[in-house]
Amino acid sequence: MFRNQYDTDVTTWSPAGRLFQVEYAMEAVKQGSAAIGLRSKTHVVLACVNKANSELSSHQKKIFKVDDHIGVAIAGLTADGRVLSRYMRNECINYSYTYESPLPVGRLVVQLADKAQVCTQRSWKRPYGVGLLVGGLDESGAHLYYNCPSGNYFEYQAFAIGSRSQAAKTYLERKFENFMGSSREELIKDALIATRESLQGEKLRSSVCTVAVVGVGEPFHILDQETVQKLIDEFEIVREDEPPAEPQPPAEQDAPADQGTGADQGAAAASPDVAPMDI
Amino acid sequence: MASNSDLVSDTQRTLYPYVTGTSVVALKYKDGILMAADMGGSYGSTLRYKSIDRLKPIGKHSLLGASGEISDFQEILHYLDELILYDNMWDDGNSLGPKEVHNYLTQVMYNRRNKFNPLWNALVLGGVKNGQKYLGMVNMIGINFEDNHVATGLGNHLTRPILRDEWHENLTFEEGVKLLEKCMRVLLYRDRSAVNKIQISKITEEGATLFPPYSLKTYWEFTAFKNPTVGAEGSW
Numbered sequence: 001m002f003r004n005q006y007d008t009d010v011t012t013w014s015p016a017g018r019l020f021q022v023e024y025a026m027e028a029v030k031q032g033s034a035a036i037g038l039r040s041k042t043h044v045v046l047a048c049v050n051k052a053n054s055e056l057s058s059h060q061k062k063i064f065k066v067d068d069h070i071g072v073a074i075a076g077l078t079a080d081g082r083v084l085s086r087y088m089r090n091e092c093i094n095y096s097y098t099y100e101s102p103l104p105v106g107r108l109v110v111q112l113a114d115k116a117q118v119c120t121q122r123s124w125k126r127p128y129g130v131g132l133l134v135g136g137l138d139e140s141g142a143h144l145y146y147n148c149p150s151g152n153y154f155e156y157q158a159f160a161i162g163s164r165s166q167a168a169k170t171y172l173e174r175k176f177e178n179f180m181g182s183s184r185e186e187l188i189k190d191a192l193i194a195t196r197e198s199l200q201g202e203k204l205r206s207s208v209c210t211v212a213v214v215g216v217g218e219p220f221h222i223l224d225q226e227t228v229q230k231l232i233d234e235f236e237i238v239r240e241d242e243p244p245a246e247p248q249p250p251a252e253q254d255a256p257a258d259q260g261t262g263a264d265q266g267a268a269a270a271s272p273d274v275a276p277m278d279i
Numbered sequence: 280m281a282s283n284s285d286l287v288s289d290t291q292r293t294l295y296p297y298v299t300g301t302s303v304v305a306l307k308y309k310d311g312i313l314m315a316a317d318m319g320g321s322y323g324s325t326l327r328y329k330s331i332d333r334l335k336p337i338g339k340h341s342l343l344g345a346s347g348e349i350s351d352f353q354e355i356l357h358y359l360d361e362l363i364l365y366d367n368m369w370d371d372g373n374s375l376g377p378k379e380v381h382n383y384l385t386q387v388m389y390n391r392r393n394k395f396n397p398l399w400n401a402l403v404l405g406g407v408k409n410g411q412k413y414l415g416m417v418n419m420i421g422i423n424f425e426d427n428h429v430a431t432g433l434g435n436h437l438t439r440p441i442l443r444d445e446w447h448e449n450l451t452f453e454e455g456v457k458l459l460e461k462c463m464r465v466l467l468y469r470d471r472s473a474v475n476k477i478q479i480s481k482i483t484e485e486g487a488t489l490f491p492p493y494s495l496k497t498y499w500e501f502t503a504f505k506n507p508t509v510g511a512e513g514s515w
Contacts, residue, residue, distance in 0.1 A: 098386050099379035106371045139409065140372060 001027070011123045021127060022120050025149035028129035032075035034165045034198035035062060037133040038158035038172065038191055039144040040182040043215035044135030046073040047191040049162070049198055050210045063212045067092035068219035069102045070136035071212050075162035076149075077129035084128060088112060105136035109145045109153050117151030131161045137214055160194060167197040184215055189235050192228075204232055292396040296348035298322055300333045301472040302434030303344035303403045304462045306446055307412045307427045308455035311483035312405030314344045315459040317467075318492055319474035326474055334480045336487035338363045341377040341406035342480055346431040347419065348399035355398060358387060377406025377413040381423070389421030401431035407484050430462070433470045438462035452481070464495050 006012050007020035014020060035048040050059040063073045064085040070092060074081030091111055095103035112132070119125040132147040146161065147153045158176045160168035171194050179187065191211060196204040206228035214220035223231075298320045305314040320328030333352070334344045337359050345352040362383060366375045375383075381404040391397050401418040416431065417423035428442040441462055450458065459479060467473045475497065480489040508514055 098383055099375070100382040101376070101379045104371070104373040106373060107369055110369070110371075138373070 009123060010120055010125070010127060019120060019150075022150050025127035025129050026131075029076040029131035029149065029161055030163060030165075032078070032130070032162045033062070034160060034162035034168060034195070035073040035075040035131075035133050036158075036160040036165070036168050036172075036191055036194045036198070037073060037135050037144045037146075037156070038176070038179055038187055038194070039135065039142045039156075040184075040187050041180050042142055043182075043184045043187055043213060043218070044071075044137070044142045044144050045187045045191040045211065045213050046071055046133060046135050047195045047209060047211045048073050048075070049195060049208060051208055059210070063210050063222055064089075065212075065220050065222070066108075066134075066136075067096070067102060069138075069214060070105055070108065070134065071214055071220040072135070073133045073212070075131050075133075075165075080128045081130040081132065084112065084115075084130065084132065087115065088134075102137075104138050105134065105143045105145065106138065108136070109134055109147060112147050113151050113153040116147065116149060119149075120151055133159060133161060135212075135214060136220075137216065142215070158190075158194075160198065162198075164198045164200050167200060168194040171197045184213065184218075188213065188223075188231060192232055192235065204236075205229065206232060293348065293351065293399050296351075296399045298328065298349045299399075299472070300331060300346045300349055300352070301470055302430055302432040302438070302466055303333065303346050303401075304430045304434045304438050304442075304459060304466075305344060305403045305405050305414055305428065306442060306450070306455060306458065307405075307414050308450040308452060308481075310452065311407040311412055311481060312342060312414055313452075313455040313459055313479065313481050314342055314403060314405055315463055315477055315479045316344050316346070317463070317474050318476045318478060319472060320349050321472045324471070326472065329474055329476060330492075332478070334478055334489060336480075336482070336489070337380055337404075337406075338366065339374055339486065340408040340482070341380050341404060342482040342487050343380075344403040344405075344431075346401050351398040351400050355384070355387070355400065355402070359384075374408075376408035376411075377404055377415070378408075380404055380406070381413070381415040381417065381425075385417045385421060385423040388417050388419060388423075392419065392421050403429055403431060406482050410484065434462070434466060437465050437469055441465065455481075460495060464497065467495060467497060 006014035010019060010021035033049045033051060037046045046063055048062045050062060052059045060078050063071060065071050066085060066088045072085055088108060091108055092103045116128055119127045127149040129149060134145045134147060136143055144156045145153050146156055146159050157179055158172040175190055188211060195209050206225045210222060211228050212222040300320055303316040305312060314334055316333040318330050319326055320331040331349060334342060335356060337343050384402055384404060388398060397419040399419050403416050405414040414429055415423060415425040416429040428446050430438045445458055456479060463477050467475055475494045476492050477495060478492045480487060
């Protein structure tokens with residue numbers, strides 16, 4: 001996208017009928033690190049790539065519990081995401097207090113979208129620069145929604161947002177038809193594989209990703225590092241038997257980085273030398 | 280800081296009720312909830328109005344029965360109307376069930392009580408949603424609870440004991456109606472504000488049904504009724 005004379009204000013239309021500030025906000029989402037969501041009939045899994053700035057710092061929190069039955073993964077301006085999570089938690093808790101019943105996900109998502117829309121129609125505001133993958137349980141089953149800075153929201157079987165999310169999306173597109181019937185474990189495995197796709201050759205370890213689950217009889221919670229690492233190890237071994245199912249990256253790129261031995265941590269660090277996938 | 284009760288003059292607050300309905304009795308049965316109330320509206324000790332509908336369906340899943348001040352009941356119906364309207368406007372396949380409506384009413388009643396301006400009612404809220412039966416009660420001071428059978432006013436004293444003895448899980452519709460009639464008959468004999476024109480309504484997964492009002496058969500030839508003061512304390 002190039003700068004033009006209609007992009008200074010969110011309240012200025014372009015002659016082609018576009019609001020550039022809103023589109024620029026959506027760009028911010030694409031620059032954030034990847035977040036992935038998938039759902040079955042009874043469970044929703046959210047996963048995200050969580051890389052710390054340096055070895056000295058902690059990871060940025062990208063997955064938030066909103067209520068026992070709803071959680072959200074964000075990509076983009078994490079500060080905006082934090083503020084919106086607080087709003088969502090507030091809405092859920094107020095509804096619970098009055099009705100002693102969990103807020104239906106579909107309604108929360110509409111309220112969130114309406115809140116985002118307001119920022120696209122006020123000259124003194126700016127759109128939220130964060131995309132939210134909202135996963136939750138309703139009376140009508142498990143749901144996954146994507147909320148856009150534009151104020152749009154969509155329901156998905158599986159989706160990925162953020163940088164290098166296309167690789168994850170390509171993987172999910174191949175597998176999504178079976179998700180409705182997936183078990184909880186299969187769903188988590190697919191989420192981890194999709195996360196690995198977004199890592200683009202870098203080794204998948206529990207220190208670079210976060211996984212959260214919500215399901216029937218299972219309140220939303222983030223899986224701890226140990227559990228995630230165990231799950232990764234489980235299917236990494238299985239993966240050796242899988243046919244080379246990776247979408248585009250050349251085979252040589254994968255071979256040094258993913259053979260699963262500890263020594264290769266060094267090799268993984270070297271993979272930034274290889275050009276990152278063009279999305 | 281001036282509170283609402285300071286700003287609102289006495290004539291704007293409910294101090295005592297004027298037109299009141301008497302007990303409501305309700306129980307869970309096999310398919311849902313059965314609720315009964317008479318159609319009387321008393322004006323103090325005068326049995327002034329004889330066709331007041333005290334049982335109303337709320338939304339798709341609930342039934343509300345009210346005793347106490349009738350005008351406050353109408354106000355509550357107005358609030359619930361708005362609540363259900365906004366619920367329907369979401370148009371998203373979700374709907375407020377009896378548990379949600381009961382908790383909403385509890386908040387309303389308790390909040391009014393805190394402002395010293397109560398809605399002078401005792402409400403029974405029953406319903407079925409997704410196979411789950413729910414029956415609850417809330418009164419003017421915000422006391423609320425759920426149970427397999429509930430009653431308001433004198434019903435609490437006269438009919439709950441009968442229900443505790445004779446209610447059981449999975450009553451059929453006929454058994455439930457018979458049990459309710461037994462309760463209403465006792466109230467008719469002993470409650471001075473009762474009138475012999477009762478309405479029974481049921482709510483099941485399919486929806487609410489209000490049956491047309493009818494009268495209970497009564498028997499006044501009991502020997503105990505004939506000379507009620509014979510042998511009473513202080514008599515001769």
